Amino acid sequence: MAEIVLDKVTKRFRDGTEAVQEIDLTIADKEFLILVGPSGCGKSTTLNMIAGLEDISDGELRIDGDRVNERSPQDRNIAMVFQSYALYPHMTVRENMEFPLTIAKLDKATIKQKIDEAAEILELGPYLDRKPSDLSGGQRQRVAMGRAIVRKPKAFLMDEPLSNLDAKLRAQMRTSISRLQKSLGTTTVYVTHDQTEAMTLGDRIVVMRAGIVQQIGTPQDLYERPANLFVAGFIGSPTMNFLPGELVNSSIATAIGEIPISDRLRSGLSEHGPTGRDVIVGIRPEAFEDSRFVDDQTAFTFPHDIDIVESLGSAKLAYLDVDIDARAHEHFAEIAQESGAEDVFGSQQIVAQLDARSPVREGDSMEISFRPDDIQLFDPTDGTNLTEHD
Amino acid sequence: MSARPISDGKAAERRLGWWLCAPAALVMLIVAGWPILYSVLLSFQRFDLRFPDDKAWIGFDNYQAVLSSEYWWNAFGVTTFIMIVSVAIELVLGMILAIIMHRTLVGRGLVRTVVLIPYGIVTVVAAYGWRYAWTPGTGWLANLLDESTAPLTERPSAIAIIILAEVWKTTPFMALLLLAGLTVVPEELLRAASIDGASKWQSFVRITLPLIRPAILVALLFRMLDAFRIYDNIYVLTNGGQDTSSVSILTYHNLIGGLNLGIGSTMSVLIFLTVALIAFIFIKVLGTSTPGSDK
Ligand SMILES: Nc1ncnc2c1ncn2[C@@H]1O[C@H](COP(=O)(O)OP(=O)(O)O)[C@@H](O)[C@H]1O
Ligand SMILES: [Mg+2]
Numbered sequence: 001m002a003e004i005v006l007d008k009v010t011k012r013f014r015d016g017t018e019a020v021q022e023i024d025l026t027i028a029d030k031e032f033l034i035l036v037g038p039s040g041c042g043k044s045t046t047l048n049m050i051a052g053l054e055d056i057s058d059g060e061l062r063i064d065g066d067r068v069n070e071r072s073p074q075d076r077n078i079a080m081v082f083q084s085y086a087l088y089p090h091m092t093v094r095e096n097m098e099f100p101l102t103i104a105k106l107d108k109a110t111i112k113q114k115i116d117e118a119a120e121i122l123e124l125g126p127y128l129d130r131k132p133s134d135l136s137g138g139q140r141q142r143v144a145m146g147r148a149i150v151r152k153p154k155a156f157l158m159d160e161p162l163s164n165l166d167a168k169l170r171a172q173m174r175t176s177i178s179r180l181q182k183s184l185g186t187t188t189v190y191v192t193h194d195q196t197e198a199m200t201l202g203d204r205i206v207v208m209r210a211g212i213v214q215q216i217g218t219p220q221d222l223y224e225r226p227a228n229l230f231v232a233g234f235i236g237s238p239t240m241n242f243l244p245g246e247l248v249n250s251s252i253a254t255a256i257g258e259i260p261i262s263d264r265l266r267s268g269l270s271e272h273g274p275t276g277r278d279v280i281v282g283i284r285p286e287a288f289e290d291s292r293f294v295d296d297q298t299a300f301t302f303p304h305d306i307d308i309v310e311s312l313g314s315a316k317l318a319y320l321d322v323d324i325d326a327r328a329h330e331h332f333a334e335i336a337q338e339s340g341a342e343d344v345f346g347s348q349q350i351v352a353q354l355d356a357r358s359p360v361r362e363g364d365s366m367e368i369s370f371r372p373d374d375i376q377l378f379d380p381t382d383g384t385n386l387t388e389h390d
Numbered sequence: 391m392s393a394r395p396i397s398d399g400k401a402a403e404r405r406l407g408w409w410l411c412a413p414a415a416l417v418m419l420i421v422a423g424w425p426i427l428y429s430v431l432l433s434f435q436r437f438d439l440r441f442p443d444d445k446a447w448i449g450f451d452n453y454q455a456v457l458s459s460e461y462w463w464n465a466f467g468v469t470t471f472i473m474i475v476s477v478a479i480e481l482v483l484g485m486i487l488a489i490i491m492h493r494t495l496v497g498r499g500l501v502r503t504v505v506l507i508p509y510g511i512v513t514v515v516a517a518y519g520w521r522y523a524w525t526p527g528t529g530w531l532a533n534l535l536d537e538s539t540a541p542l543t544e545r546p547s548a549i550a551i552i553i554l555a556e557v558w559k560t561t562p563f564m565a566l567l568l569l570a571g572l573t574v575v576p577e578e579l580l581r582a583a584s585i586d587g588a589s590k591w592q593s594f595v596r597i598t599l600p601l602i603r604p605a606i607l608v609a610l611l612f613r614m615l616d617a618f619r620i621y622d623n624i625y626v627l628t629n630g631g632q633d634t635s636s637v638s639i640l641t642y643h644n645l646i647g648g649l650n651l652g653i654g655s656t657m658s659v660l661i662f663l664t665v666a667l668i669a670f671i672f673i674k675v676l677g678t679s680t681p682g683s684d685k
Contacts, residue, residue: 053581073584086582090600099596100586147586 002064002154002187003029004050009059011045011211019045021211022059027155030185032178034202036192037234042211043191047157050189052076063154074103079148083160085140087132087147094128097146104151118146121180138169145180155187162197174200195235199223207231229383232282232376238317241350243281244324244380252377254281255322256350257302262373268387269377279386282376285317288352290360291367299369306364307349316358318368320350426662432655439649452656462657464633465640472549472636473617476556480613481606483557484564491565492572509562517626520555524627545632552634555623560616564609571605572598604676611672615665637661 004027011020020042027033035043048054050061052073061069068076079100087096094115101111119125122142132140141161148156161177162170178201181188192198198205199219207214207222207230215227226232232240245254247269252259259281261269291301308319352368360366377386436448456462487505494501508516523531526540541547575598583593599606621638624630630639637657645654 051585053585073581074587074589077587078585080582080585082578082582084576084578086576086578088579088582088597099583099588103587103592151587 003027004155004187004189005060005062006046006050007060007062009046009049009061010057011042011049011054012057019211020049023213025206025213025216027187027189029187032181032188032190032201032203034190034192034198034205035208036195036198036205037208037214039193041208043193043208044159046208047080047159047189047191050155051078051080051157077151077154078157079151079153079155080157081141081144081148081159081161083163085132085144085161085164087140087143089132092129092131093124093135093143093146096132096143097150100147100151114150118150121149122146137165138173141165141173145177149180149184149186153186155189156181158188158190160192161190163192163194170197177201196237199235205235207234209234225385225388226282226376227385227388229280229282229378232378232385236284238285238351238353240282240284240376242378243283243322243350245279245281245377247277247279252279252281255324256304257300259300259375260372262298262371264373265375265377265387278380280378280380280383282378283350283370283374285351285353287370287374288318288354288368289370290354290358291369292358293355294369296369296371298371298373300372301367301369303365303367306360306362306366309360309362311356313356315356316354316360318352318354318358318360318366320352320368321348322350324348429655429658432651433659435652437650437652437655439651448652452652453660456653456656456660461635461640462637462660465635465637468549468634469618469620469636469638472553472556472620473614476553476560477610477613477617479553479557480561480564481610483561484568484609487561487565488568488572491569505565506562508559509566511559513559513622514626516559517555517623520551520558520623521627524551542628543632545634548628548632548634552620552623552627555627556617556620559623560613564613567609567612568602568605571602571609574605575601607672607676611669611676614668614672618665618668619661637664 006023006025006027008022008024009020010018010022012018023046025033035046037043045054049056052068052071052075056069060067063076063078088099091099097115097118098111101114106114115128119128122145124139124142124146127135127139127143132143135143141164144161158177162173165173174197177190190201192201199222202219204216204218205222206216209230215222215231217225222231222235226235226240229242233242243254243256245252245259247261248258250261250266252261289299291299294301304320304322306318307321310317310319354360354368376388378384379386433452434447434449436444436446436451438444491498491502491505521542523529524542526532526537532539532541535541539547541551579597579601580593583597584590588596619638620636621642624634624636624639625642628634630636630643635643638661641654641657641661644650644657648654
């Protein structure tokens, strides 16, 4: 149970790499906080600095108000679950979970009771006398969790704990980790590169890119009010569509037509430059709908040819080829590469998620609608969201 | 671990394996097997080159003579003592060196080379170095002592010097074998242990040591087999004087000095048997101690 504060925490490696730059972050007691971002953005480094496995180059780390920069990992009373689980191969499941307790020199009876409790919660009872090599991936993952929870530490740190599991098991474990964290009420910092995991698990999410925090907020915040192009593209699946556009009086000229500017956007935009400026329009696939199912008068509707239709059962994905202005591509390409979403960023395609009842078929021409208020506007040069300010 | 049924393909593969080994096995049999067999045959004969006409088959008489000889048991005791003490010291020092080599980040190559120098020097050369160093009057080490003492002429100090020479020379070898073991221990386990609250020493004892146990056992086995056959250091330093003969020195004196092929061969066979016993025990222990094995 603890509050963890990162105050301008920076990590510079010996070779000069700045893996983490001036993170400012307060993790509240009992909070489930997610660090998310593409591989190599500094998530593990941040976590390791909290754990004490990496020195902090600059800034201050406080746990419950005490500066702990200089404390070694064993004096921080923090538990960690590693991506590889890091189970001790020569010990049984029981011995693995007992390890932190025997180090803490608890008496035998207490240890036994705590192990039985944890085994019960994690359904590890039948496996207590097995070696890790005789367990499945999911069971090993639970042993790693068990070793973390038996100690009642101040905080849990988890570094991509589910990434070695198959998709189905991952979804199951996601729910049980979430439930476990809620019932134990232990402050948790969870690292993942998977935005779905981040969105479903976290109370709050920190999106990182190249060692720099892009945005901190609830899943809802990130989804509805992304701070910049990167966050907008990284959060959400399928990925947000981006279209270059130009502000013209009360509308935005784009490849799919002149989109009217809603009041919300206008008030945000007012302080951003004159008419005629270039913007990037972001529209989530979920914002689109087959016009036949829309009776909203304010909706913007445009006709278009449909190139590909994918049925997801609960919805249909329609792919539209559009003529996108190449001027905007440079910034797209850079972000696309880093977020691993090359297929969507700056592609000549728009993805629309339509009602499953829509009769649309490949090659059809159809009318598609969306609410002009559902779009985001970004600055094409630095990617910031033009309509959202703190 | 229970024996698993072997598929046809596996069986064929094994047969092929044996065929591929056959030439090497044959050569080994000729160059190693025959001399061993020949000394076993000699050990059952009275065969003294000074009296070649007395040659005869005498069964276990040679063994009875050797095993009831005070010289043999004295040499056996000295050898065992040197083996146990030097290997124990080497293990501790070797472990320390291995950890240093493992942890060094800068100048890794240089550190490893420096550590290995003693092992690269021919034993006899190093032994002469030690002998001169301990010679009263001229040796730099002897000069550190009282003028009247000559350490190599007294049994306890002579054995201590022999052990010192052994340790100095073979610790690097030990360190190298242990280093190989250390590199296999995943760094992440030690990080996990430190998170779990373990101090450096606790994670060494409870994580590292159990995981490198196979490497330790292999290193101990190699060194004990080697140490039990200690010859060159003693030959140069005391040549067996002051009751410092090892079994190998004693064998040499009987075989080459005494020209008694029967007794000498008997001693060789006994050394061979002792070494085989040590190896057997270790392999028994080794076989069931690998982490992750069932027992
Ligand atoms: N020991 C190190 N020395 C130098 N650079 C490192 C070291 N460890 C990590 N890095 C670099 O720091 C950056 C962040 O790494 P990391 O925190 O592991 O990323 P993530 O966990 O988000 O994938 C990467 O660019 C990586 O190459
Ligand atoms: Mg990582």
